Amino acid sequence: ETTILSTQKQIKEINELITIGKPVKNTEVYIIDNAGNIVQDGQIGEIYIAGEGLARGYWNNPILTNERFLPNPFSASRTSLMYKTGDLGMYLETGEILYMGRSDNQVKIRGLRIELGEIEFHLRKLDAVKDAVVISRDGLLIAYVVPENFEPDNQLDLQWKQDLKYVLPGYMIPNEMLVIKQMPLTPNGKVDRNALPIIVKTSAGKYLAPRSSMEHIIAKIWASILSKQKVGIRDDFFELGGHSNLAVLAMIRLEKETGIRLPIAAIFQSPTVEELAKLVLNQGNGQLLGVADNAAIVPLKPFGNKPPLMIIHGFNMSVLMFMPIARQLDHMQPVYGIQPKGLHKLESPLMTMEEIAAEYIQEMLEKVPSESYALAGYSFGGFVAFEMAKQLRAMGKKVTMLAMFDCNAETGYFRETSMQKLVRKSYRQLPKFEFILKSFLRNPKETIAYQRYFLESKWKSVFGSSQAIDQDDKEEALLDLRYEFALKHYELNISAHDIDLFRVKKRLYFVPDQEFLGWRENTMRGFKPVLAVIKSILNIASTGTLQFLIASASWIFMAKI
Structure with a gap:
């Protein structure tokens, strides 16, 4: 050829x-x-x-x-x-x-296309793994692993299977894993897949029926969502074909059935019916790190020996959205999400940005102690990360990275008078109209959809009757006030440290500073070269509003950076 x-x-x-x-x-x-x-x-x-x-x-x-x-x-x-x-x-x-x-090792299981080579690649990166082969048999993924030092019954396969959950989606985790001394080879030295031993099912894999009423409820929900005839108490949600979107649906259904709300991260830490039932019955009172409602730290990929990466939430957003990024990072890179804590205690006093950062740092130092941290903030979380970096450095801690995920530093309008606001909005109408027109020419459908959403939100906020506002809308309005209070009373104190700015390449909503998102203006004072402060500006090839940034395929590129 x-x-x-x-x-x-x-x-x-x-x-x-x-x-x-x-x-x-x-x-x-x-x-x-x-x-x-x-x-x-x-x-x-x-x-x-x-x-x-x-x-x-x-x-x-x-x-x-x-x-x-x-x-x-x-x-x-x-x-x-x-x-x-x-x-x-x-x-x-x-x-x-x-x-x-x-490519002929590409298989389709439960409607999902799976590259067996990708699973083998991640298996070979694990500690003590010399070689690995993955095959599909009877709709199941079976992994054959040759360890560096073969010892019968060393149960390394259990650890490897657990480690894979942090780098691969649930549907790509092998259903079975067999540790063998060496791979069978053909006469020309290639792996003879047909000669791989047949795995004999043991009693450990048998169906165990739900025992309590809570286990019955969870098993029934999972069976419905995952299209299974029955689900046992030791069955893993993700091994059965679950993924992030189905996890969200499962937790919503669970709350409707039981009236008990747990963070979405609970199902990642307790992925079996038995484990999740225990957590529900205890109402998430903190037995597992980051699962309790009153905890800020959520472990997304808690294993590794590198400085932990802490990703701070955006406005009223679940840190679960960062799971795809965590799975793409280096195997030895621990990743934690920081979800809203005091901010969402609607009955508690309003909090400043300094108080929010201090609260997160206190829990972080207790649960994830380290001399060095990498910080990243999404939208509103960028300000929290900025303040956390300042406080951590004052404590003598090292901040190895400070990344902003589409965080707009132009917040001066929160402190404007009515006249100042009117003048600013008047000056921005022409460039805003020009931006929307160009956006429409590039992405007509997305632009129309976003502008319709924007106008409907404005109409609802101005003309919506108080009777029509439901409880969720009221809570969101109160949250708006809490986030706005924190931003209004926060001044970006200038720092000489580098900032990595990630922003969408195509945007559906208007911001005055499309390139630097206000960070150039807010970080140049007292410093001459811009690049001494803004280390890099990375265009993320996605289109849309803030929600689209992490949800797109761009997380692969972001994780690589």
Whole structure:
């Protein structure tokens, strides 16, 4: 199909990650998704090869030639072809290609497309793992693992399975895992998948029926949501096919059935019927870190030896939205979310930004003690992170990163007089109209949807009758006042420390400073070069309002950074 050599890399003893290198001269290698688009770095796709080393096709086999040698849509030449290798890979930020197995190892389970090579890749990164192979059999994912030092009944598989939950979605966690001494090989040295031993089910995997009324309620909810005939008390929600969206639905249904509200993170920490039932009966009184309603710290990926990354919530938002980012980060990078605590005690006194930060820091130091922390804040959480960094540094702690996820620093309008507000709004009408017009030309459907939502919200806030406002609306209005109070009474004290600013590349709502989101103005005072303060500005390739930033596929790119 091509010359013998299409990519190359010199393998050295110090290389921890073995790749197939970079394309050789006059050769192009594309990594393409199922829709025919080139994927972003860090995403898996099929490897296609083009260039001067490509063959014209298969001798006397036009059918196979047409299947494998395809027109190259990425070349200016109409006669250019590219070869469909059937191999999977991903480009790393170094420009090298990481081989991820064959595309014929791609399977579909419960309607979800799964790359077996991706599971194998993450398995091989785990401690004490020498090699791993994953197969699909009877609708189940089965992993075969060769450890660095083989010892029968060492139960390492239980730890590996647990570790995978922090880097892979639940539906990609192997249902079964078998530790073997060595992989069976074919005569040419490849893994003989047909010779892998058959796993015999033990009594540990048998169905255990619910015993208490609470277990019956939870099992019934899960069975309905996951389309299962029955769910046992030891069955794992995510191993049964659950994911983040279904987890939210499960917890909403649970609250309706029992009247007991637990944070969504509870199901991640207690993913079996038995565990979650115990938590519900105790009404989340703090047995598990970060699960209680009165706790701020929520462990998203609590294992690892690096400085913990603490991600602070946005306005009235669950930190569960950061779970995809946590799963994409390095295996040894612990990640915690900080969810609203005192802010949501509607009956308690209003809190300043300094008091919010101090409250979070106190719990953080107790539950996640460390000499160094990495901080990130989403929207409103950016201000909390900024203040936390200031207080932590005053304590002598090291802040290794201060990241802003689409946090707009332009908050001076909270302290404006009525006349100042009128003048500001008058001056911004023309640039705002221009922005909306350009947004409509780029993204008509999304722009119309957002403007309709905005106008309906304004109409409701001005003309909505008090009788029509339900309890949730009243609580949200009170929360608005609490968040606004904190912002109104907070001055961004200038810091010489670097800030990493993540912002959406395309935005549906208007902000005056589209590039720096006000951080340039608020952090330059007293410092000459902007880059001494704003370390980097990263465009996240997503479109829309704040909610769309983390929900999009951009979290893969964000985690890599």
